[in-house]
Amino acid sequence: MKSHSGSLVYGGSKIAFQVQHAQRKTLEIAVHPNGSVIVKAPTDTSLDEVHQRMRKRARWVVKQLLYFQQFQPRTPKRRYLSGETHLYMGRQYRLKVVKSEAPGVKLARGFLYVGGPERLGPKKVGEILDNWYLQRARSKFPESLDRNLRYFLRNGYEQPNLHVRKMKTRWGSLSSRGTLTLNQELIRAPRDCIDYVVTHELCHLKHKDHSARFYRLLEQIMPDWERRKHRLELALV
Ligand SMILES: [Zn+2]
Numbered sequence: 001m002k003s004h005s006g007s008l009v010y011g012g013s014k015i016a017f018q019v020q021h022a023q024r025k026t027l028e029i030a031v032h033p034n035g036s037v038i039v040k041a042p043t044d045t046s047l048d049e050v051h052q053r054m055r056k057r058a059r060w061v062v063k064q065l066l067y068f069q070q071f072q073p074r075t076p077k078r079r080y081l082s083g084e085t086h087l088y089m090g091r092q093y094r095l096k097v098v099k100s101e102a103p104g105v106k107l108a109r110g111f112l113y114v115g116g117p118e119r120l121g122p123k124k125v126g127e128i129l130d131n132w133y134l135q136r137a138r139s140k141f142p143e144s145l146d147r148n149l150r151y152f153l154r155n156g157y158e159q160p161n162l163h164v165r166k167m168k169t170r171w172g173s174l175s176s177r178g179t180l181t182l183n184q185e186l187i188r189a190p191r192d193c194i195d196y197v198v199t200h201e202l203c204h205l206k207h208k209d210h211s212a213r214f215y216r217l218l219e220q221i222m223p224d225w226e227r228r229k230h231r232l233e234l235a236l237v
Helices: 047-069 122-148 150-154 184-188 191-203 212-221 225-236
Strands: 003-010 013-022 028-031 037-042 085-088 091-099 104-108 111-116 161-165 172-174 179-183
Touching: 003 047, 013 047, 013 225, 028 047, 037 047, 047 225, 085 122, 085 184, 091 122, 104 122, 111 122, 122 161, 122 179, 122 184, 122 191, 172 191, 179 184, 179 191, 184 191, 184 225, 191 212, 191 225
Parallel strands: 013 037, 091 111, 161 179
Antiparallel strands: 003 013, 028 037, 085 091, 104 111, 172 179
């Protein structure tokens, strides 16, 4: 049995799949709990056809992948050793622990340098990075709020206060007193996704619940919110 691998991009995320040609009449797409996507196709099916079918079913495939993902262990525990990859605003950087006169973090050419005058152990590296992510979040999230406020200011809503902290189960929230809280971890996601979370929370200024009216408003302000949401789910789980 011949096997090909292919991939396609849906909602900003890459879906990789295996194609197996076999003696069969119909094409079948299966998503397995370990996250593999297998396409079983009749022997005479071209790869073009397979891609077309996959594209048509992409939304369903992503849904299945997300469903299974909730049972997978979360992002492998970070050990804060050189060589490990870490995300910042949707990009992967390779961690490099270095000696440097001034302690700190620097991004350069795909590397995330964490340095200090003495040898840094993983625990210390973790602390330095955590603090750096928080600082970055505090500098980037207000920009996202500015970008996404226009509709709400125009419609007479007040700009919420912004808080950044670690949250266990959600990306953001809006309190009844109008405080927008964003999860520090969101700084690892692409800008598009940060803007999506901010806009979602801002829509709660008008509608407190997740009613049809809420989604109509979200759709009106950010027509591609679903794509961004998928992207976020795939980028950070
Ligand atoms: Zn909500």
